[in-house]
Amino acid sequence: MNHTLFIGIDVAKLSNHVYALNLNRDRLLSVNIPNTQDGANLIETHILKLLDKYHLSKVIVILESTGVYSGHVATYLSASKFLSVFEIRVYLINPKISKNYRKSFADMDKTDPKDAYILADIARVGRCDELTPFKGAQRLALERLTRHRLHIAEKLSNEKVYALNNVFLKFSNFETIFSNNFGSTAVDLLLEYKTIDDIIDSSLEDLADFVAKSSKNRFDNSLDIAAKIQKAARDSYRLDKVSYDPINTALASSINVIKCYEHEMKDIDKAILRQVAGFNHNHYQILTSIPGIGKVYAAGILAEIADMSQFDSNDALAKFAGITWRKNQSGKFTADETYMTKTGNKYLRYFLIQAANMARIHMPEYRDFYQKKYDEVTTHQHKRALALTARKLIRLIYGLLSTNRLYK
Template structure:
């Protein structure tokens, strides 16, 4: 395959703008636009197939920016089309950052759909650092949708909790510092924040009633509910008073925010159940790694989509996940700090990092590695150690997915004589 037809497509919600190019960078036809639907895709297929025949090409390479989901139906239709599959067909969903940086190599280009299609085709012609070709995998793609939604829920939940804490400071400024409950978002703490409109209401209730309320809402699990009540009264006495006009709005905002948090947590549990159900159809041994539950196993498996795509090479999987640190060197200068690149698959990187953090809590080898990396630097200790532990987990995951063997911890050498 030495003579492929290069096709750049600028994808939008309603239209797709197309540029046809050969390997020498010459445009083969005027740029054109088709609708982004089934008839438009068929018109695109006919024009591309005719161009392949006229130009005596032996392959078709098509690239488009992976903007939202607007590209997905188009690529999935092209992959399954029997006319295009008469030739070797490769479809590349490009990260928009690739084309945005490549555009900077040109001078004084207009920002126009026709120009964008040309930039995409020319970036495809360069051919370096292209993503893996698109392939719809019926086994992994449904699971990938669920795990990415789980990623979205986890971040949305964290964001809402941070937003809730900001209003909690207005209502009771000492609540998080004095910590009347171990978990701000626990059942007893939520009940207190939702039942009492202000900290003055907490201070006004009789102490015995407050103890009984905390004990009841805590489902009788507190060892000493009176101690929790004392700290709660201390919060009421030490916090800044909120103006009367703001008490009701702040209380309502806290109630709504806590209800949204409860809903997101319930939704997260439902998604976890769906993930575990879909994961049962995929044979694997990642669940033998201590600390890796169904969610993290599914997230890693769904994003990798089969290690044969990476020739069973853990370095390629790590690069795909974005575990790469830039070096800074010039002349005799060698930079000491190397920053993690923000490229690669962010979902896979997230599941590796969070999974590695869970594994180090259960496995002595990973715990020792985390502690060693934590002590190496004075700044960003936890984040750095967690990312490096995630990178270490890549080697283990690729090995288990390749060999289909269960995880066996390394035997400690007995140094006693």
């Protein structure tokens, strides 16, 4: 460690403040540099000069993971052929780590140089030893795709919830008809029939023909579905006729947006599968060997974990994902309800929970575990049971990846 240069870079959109320390906490450099390609070249030059001037043989660089702004400089430094000679390690850390570490310094001002100093000192005291170094361009590319997929998934979910509000106003019993409220037949029904009375006044045979045509004869008995639709229509609330046109316009718009998001999701999934090829292939095969974990979810998990060696236990992996629960205890009192921390990597947490939801469908052990946890409480049953199932899945994932074994 006494031959190591410790660099902290406080990243902003327009500039990066670079602070360099040695093991004795001597300030070797404090400079503000533009966040540009030329600026990255200059940072590289400064680091090489310091390594030569002070006869240092290693360099550790720490940046906060601040969205896209830290990606370019982290990629440039980690891939530098000149710095690779000095065993450079670049770390992107959660801002909460530096925020908590700052608390150990009493009355310190919050400025760019001080922020960069905090990051450099985190490297100096070895707080990054448990983390995985930044993997460079390939991981960044995969991470951007998998994280964008979550972005699209959230937009899609929000739009569906919003659309269902208008669906309820137009056709209050609509959700009792189809298992998928946004399947092709369900959507065609909402768009084709402008009012509830249009459905009620339609003959059962015409409605059955509509269902058969829209579903391309996927239903075994279109006449039964048509009867179910008419019953739901009769049991629904009626609106004044003047209300239907605005609601239909809003619904049509939402359905177009939903279709657009679904199309984009398919394209993103294809891009993820292209990008993940060759990225830690062994771990990718291990993850996809677990029943229910498809290729896209495996890619999302892999993009966030990066290197399993940074975790010394499945508890550490669970903590990294934020799938842990804080105790609520005082004296002899212990609260029945505890809340998931959610302070870890939200992207990893999303992919693990989605994978757990699929695992419970494909694996009897996980289905039974989910059901057991579901039956234990009367509130938040699905969310609680799914989160606990994800925690169980973490133990399996850690065991397989840390020993490099396929699921059997």
